[in-house]
Amino acid sequence: MRGMDATSMDMMTTPAALVDLDRVDANLKRVATYTRQHGLRWRPHTKTHKTPELAALQLAAGAQGVTVATVREAEVMAAVCDDVLLAYPPVGAERLVRLMRLPPQVRLTVALDSGEALELLSREARRAGRTVGVLVELDLGMRRVGVQSPEDAVALALAVTYSSGLEYRGITFYAGHLRIPQAELGPAMREQAARLATYVEALTAAGLRPSTVSGGSTPTLWRSHEVTGLTEIRPGINIFNDRNSVSIGACAWNECAYSVLATVVSTSVPGQAVIDAGSKALAKEDGFTDTGVYGALLDLPDILVRGLSEEHGLLDLSSTAWRPRVGDRVRVVPNHACASVNLHDRLHLLRQGTWAGTHAITARGW
Template identity: 55%
Template sequence: MYLEQLETPVPVVDLDRLAHNLDRMAAYATLHGLRLRPHVKTHKSPRIAAEQLRLGAVGLTCATLREAEVMSEVCTDILVAYPPVGAARLERLAMLPAGVRVAVAADDAHALDALSVAARLGHRTIDVMVEADLGMHRVGVTSPEKAVAIARQIDRASSLRFAGLQFYPGHIRAKVSEQDAALAQLGRDIAQYVDALRDAGLPPAIVSGGSTPAAWRMHEVPGVNEVRPGTYVYNDRTTAQIGACDWEDCALTVLATVVSVSVKGQAVVDAGTKALGREPLRAEGDGYGALLDHPEVIVSRMSEEHGILDLSRSAWRPRLGDQVRIVPNHVCIVVHLFDEIIGVRGHAVETRWPVAARGRASNRELDTVPQGPRAV
């Protein structure tokens, strides 16, 4: 089968570019002595997770319990980097396979009481990372003193184990070459937390940072010994715009068909918000995506099933029925919109795989409870 035979819109992944991206991050982490714990929120696929682990990742990072359940099929070391709040979430966390080491991130002492109960009921010990807010202002404790208080409570709980310090530098979105000041401040902030924990007799064995935009310079931040990037596997328009990858490293595109050329200066494709999402570009530029082969052509506006290509900055003119490949602004959202990914080399369709961890349903609801890691 070839691209021209696929019904659109559909996400396609260039397998050679994917392999390059996986190898590049694995090599970076190895070169700088960093533990690589990639976030699966981008690909949501055991197939790709297994390849990340084969290339040296120490474990996986998940955002949802659905992701954790699916990834427990291929991984024995999972961090759920999301506040462990709510009875249903805690029950699913405790029910993960017994052979899987489970860690969570926490920023509130009250959450630890319920987490400890869930761990005891699940007959397991749960590792807990204290999450610090170092600039994202989303979750995380806001002072070293609070971090120490939570770490002490974790240390006192028989079913919990203090595992280290975690942060997410999502506020660093400048171009990679312009991150010096932000990274220097990040290093100073981390030092305050690490020193406070060490002075309290609770030195963090792991200091874990995430985010693809800042991942390539995490080795410059003193104290950090683990990275949790996600987007790097596929990359996207935002990542390319800030210099965290080259345009040629964008492995996933949405294949779309030109369905109308009747209005001068534009073309309409069959990929709208239900295929591309509606996240604005978090970098210099506008629109909701750009064409892989004609990056000057952007998706300027959308409705649910229609995407409008702005041709005003290009001499290229598509014909009715032409296929185009759109690099989305934010690839993680796009993956979550589809059930399946198509793997290609050139124009040839070579393979396909399910987006197995999309959605929220539990494995028990889907009657696919994993018994432990398996080979993929």
């Protein structure tokens, strides 16, 4: 492999998750510049890396808080950040009890979309003697979670204001359904802005104008300023980027900071090579713009991973003259970095192409 310290990499057991810190730095600098230019708060979603050291880099680059999806992520990130948003319905006794045990200095906010979740959260907050912020979650087209009308949002926000232990802090949404090329995003972003405006207007008329309007994603990151009223964004993948992000123009290939180091273990079948990174290392997710492809080689992006079983990845060599040998090592950029990271227990760090240590993926699983 070009640009890597041969001694360190040759000793590494594969498959192994690699992070190029120089690219991470550049990715963080880019989003920090963008958010400053457009007056947006930056609250990155740590589900991508699940690593407190990388959250600390995001905070040092200008992030004002972090987003988490699990209680375990909240517990881990609380060690480096005192402003945490749980962007997941806080339902379940164990989840709530553990949330209330976060250090008292942590400004905790949760997203919810139901009276049932609100009542449970209020009860546990009272028991713990702490105040928990609430963002009312809206469905602006994702069709996953979120209240379905401005009237529902007003009713739930009012219920929050009357619930002890809770503080109404605004609204949140996730437009994860917008996974299309950047050049085609314009109409979708305008529709998102128009739908959001109906919620903000209804809440404002009810005396509940949201101080926080939280949204954003990596696919829509660079168009976030087109959504009038948005106050903060929560991109996750952009710290690493991945093949999906490249496929829709959300980043360039040379901005992909995450890859999986793999070893070629077989070349017996004509037209392909087999690597030791399968679905348990790369994650078996189709791409945004194609199916049956699960990644591509970092140094040779035209060479695709066209088949995955648990421990085998199949490199399609049918359109290239490149022929690897058994024992050669390659780096694969997966379709979805978040899903791949969660399959590993540590990140191996590179700085200027040289091995620079490891970080445990402390918040994985659980």
